[in-house]
Amino acid sequence: xxxxxxxxxxxxxxxxxxxxxxxxxxxxxxxxxxxxxxxxxxxxxxxxxxxxxxxxxxxxxxxxxxxxxxxxxxxxxxxxxxxxxxxxxxxxxxxxxxxxxxxxxxxxxxxxxxxxxxxxxxxxxxxxxxxxxxxxxxxxxxxxxxxxxxxxxxxxxxxxxxxxxxxxxxxxxxxxxxxxxxxxxxxxxxxxxxxxxxxxxxxxxxxxxxxxxxxxxxxxxxxxxxxxxxxxxxxxxxxxxxxxxxxxxxxxxxxxxxxxxxxxxxxxxxxxxxxxxxxxxxxxxxxxxxxxxxxxxxxxxxxxxxxxxxxxxxxxxxxxxxxxxxxxxxxxxxxxxxxxxxxxxxxxxxxxxxxxxxxxxxxxxxxxxxxxxxxxxxxxxxxxxxxxxxxxxxxxxxxxxxxxxxxxxxxxxxxxxxxxxxxxxxxxxxxxxxxxxxxxxxxxxxxxxxxxxxxx
Numbered sequence: 001x002x003x004x005x006x007x008x009x010x011x012x013x014x015x016x017x018x019x020x021x022x023x024x025x026x027x028x029x030x031x032x033x034x035x036x037x038x039x040x041x042x043x044x045x046x047x048x049x050x051x052x053x054x055x056x057x058x059x060x061x062x063x064x065x066x067x068x069x070x071x072x073x074x075x076x077x078x079x080x081x082x083x084x085x086x087x088x089x090x091x092x093x094x095x096x097x098x099x100x101x102x103x104x105x106x107x108x109x110x111x112x113x114x115x116x117x118x119x120x121x122x123x124x125x126x127x128x129x130x131x132x133x134x135x136x137x138x139x140x141x142x143x144x145x146x147x148x149x150x151x152x153x154x155x156x157x158x159x160x161x162x163x164x165x166x167x168x169x170x171x172x173x174x175x176x177x178x179x180x181x182x183x184x185x186x187x188x189x190x191x192x193x194x195x196x197x198x199x200x201x202x203x204x205x206x207x208x209x210x211x212x213x214x215x216x217x218x219x220x221x222x223x224x225x226x227x228x229x230x231x232x233x234x235x236x237x238x239x240x241x242x243x244x245x246x247x248x249x250x251x252x253x254x255x256x257x258x259x260x261x262x263x264x265x266x267x268x269x270x271x272x273x274x275x276x277x278x279x280x281x282x283x284x285x286x287x288x289x290x291x292x293x294x295x296x297x298x299x300x301x302x303x304x305x306x307x308x309x310x311x312x313x314x315x316x317x318x319x320x321x322x323x324x325x326x327x328x329x330x331x332x333x334x335x336x337x338x339x340x341x342x343x344x345x346x347x348x349x350x351x352x353x354x355x356x357x358x359x360x361x362x363x364x365x366x367x368x369x370x371x372x373x374x375x376x377x378x379x380x381x382x383x384x385x386x387x388x389x390x391x392x393x394x395x396x397x398x399x400x401x402x403x404x405x406x407x408x409x410x411x412x413x414x415x416x417x418x419x420x421x422x423x424x425x426x427x428x429x430x431x432x433x434x435x436x437x438x439x440x441x442x443x444x445x446x447x448x449x450x451x452x453x454x455x456x
Contacts, residue, residue: 008033014190014228036191037184073169073210076114079266079275080107083237083250085258088169091208092257093201095175095230097215097223098239103248103266103273104214105173106139107239110272112147112171113140120146121167125153125177125187139272153187155180155196159203172200173214175229197232230254241268245361247282248273249301261302280307280418283360290388293380297372298393298411298423299364305410307391307418309359310369312376314352322351328358329373330365337374337396344400345447347378368405370396371424374447375454384455389421392450400447402426412437424450 008017010033015026020033072087081087088094098104105127112120113136124132129149136144148165152158155178162170172178178196179187186192197213204211213233215223223230230236234256241248250264265276276282284296284307293312298305317323326334334356341347354377358364371394379386393411395403404426405411415423416439427443428434434441444450 006035006037009036009185009190011190014194034185034189036189073118074115075111077111077275078277079250079264080111082262083252083264084235085255085262088210089234089257090210091205092235093204093211093213093233094235094237095213095215095223095233096237096239097217099217099243101243102239102241103268104239106135107250107266107273108171108173108212108214109136110139112169113142113144115169116143116146118146118168119148119165120169120171121148121150121162121165122171122173123158123161124149124151124173126174127151138270153177153179155199159199162203162209167209170204170209170211171214172211175213175215193229197229201232240363242361247276247279247360247362249362251302259303263301263304280414283308283362284418285309285359290385292383292385293376295372295376295379295386296388296391296420297369298391298415299366299369300407300411301364301366303407303410305407305414307414307420308362308364308369310372310376311357311359312373312380313355314349314377314381317351317353323353323355325354326356328361328363329356329369333367333370334373336398337370338377340396340398340400340447341374341377345451347381349377349381352381366405367395368393368411370394371402371447371450375450378451378455382455386454387422390454391415391420391423392425393423394426394444394450396447402444402447402450404428408432409434409437412439412441415439424453 008020010024010026010029012029012032013024013027015024017033023030024032072089074087075081075084096104096108109122109132112122122132128151132149148167150161152161175193175197176188179192180195180199183191183195200211203209217223235252236254238251238253239248240251246268248266248268250266252260252262254260265279266273267276295310297308297310299308324331324335338349338354342349356373372392374396375386375392393405393408395405397403408425408428412423412425412434416437420439422440422442424442424444427445442453444453
């Protein structure tokens with residue numbers, strides 16, 4: 001048996017050191033090194049593994065490789081299918097991360113229960129089978145004979161259960177709870193996560209078995225564990241949202257089998273997560289009377305256009321120092337837009353409190369909503385309501401110009417579909433054809449031109 005050795009491993013990036021050090025030489029984190037016992041594998045077993053794998057696989061030309069036997073698996077959820085690129089690929093390893101309580105386990109359990117034509121093995125290291133059954137009864141009312149539940153954290157026993165049951169899909173909740181007997185460190189450590197994921201990856205590729213892993217995220221918002229974890233898996237999905245609001249966004253960070261531009265939108269309800277096919281209708285408020293400080297922006301998330309409501313409130317600073325607050329929008333970009341309004345448009349906002357909110361609890365990073373943001377701020381400042389039939393799309397530059405944005409035809413089409421009569425967009429080159437649009441398009445090059453159209 002190989003002799004065990006003690007190393008110190010950084011819990012943030014996975015760097016190793018022969019002695020404890022205060023600051024990691026790789027990622028710069030402080031007090032992140034933890035002592036772990038590592039048993040190296042024998043050289044003979046490694047050589048035997050290489051020789052056996054070389055006999056099974058032989059190099060072949062790319063033209064002779066067939067992909068007909070790898071059809072995508074429909075997971076029974078259109079939003080999840082969209083983010084995966086059309087379905088689950090056999091042999092793929094998918095990692096879903098998100099904050100605690102955001103709905104990761106609910107999403108995967110709903111998927112498993114709806115796939116009644118497949119055998120699913122759901123392994124939970126955090127909940128008992130009774131807890132999973134209570135959640136399953138809440139989110140699904142059909143037959144559940146195809147979904148097998150086991151509460152286990154030992155990797156060796158999980159692989160044994162998988163071999164005995166021969167499922168079509170393996171679900172592990174969560175990867176941070178797994179531990180293997182070959183590593184003498186605590187579950188959730190860098191060594192345990194790395195070794196367990198590598199073993200599951202090898203098992204998945206050998207048997208062409210799709211594996212879905214659920215992972216936690218740290219306080220910085222990134223997936224817990226070493227960065228190598230994201231490099232090992234095929235697909236990394238981020239489940240985002242505010243627990244105080246109902247909407248959730250499933251975003252693709254990495255996808256070897258499809259685009260990373262797609263997102264899926266869900267609504268959290270008492271009976272689980274509901275797919276949102278048309279988010280624009282839910283994100284827009286239908287007011288009987290027009291109110292100041294409210295504008296509608298044509299935004300995009302990846303390749304998906306939707307309309308959102310931007311709300312702003314300006315008031316005189318009561319305590320001398322003006323406040324700047326933003327919900328769902330980058331506060332630094334808000335400060336930049338306020339400076340542009342002050343310098344380029346001549347509006348005195350330095351002594352005003354400015355509050356901005358993206359309705360629905362969404363976080364939007366699209367610069368194409370800049371024009372809607374400055375319009376709602378000015379509307380609140382002068383207390384004049386915008387027309388409810390006008391939609392806006394455009395990026396605001398530092399000199400006050402309105403810059404073109406991506407996917408403008410999709411934004412215009414979404415506004416026309418929801419019944420808006422006019423959309424204000426930047427000036428585009430002559431090669432961009434707007435003649436087929438079913439909505440009036442007004443192009444502006446400066447924020448002064450947009451304000452004249454909106455407020456006269």
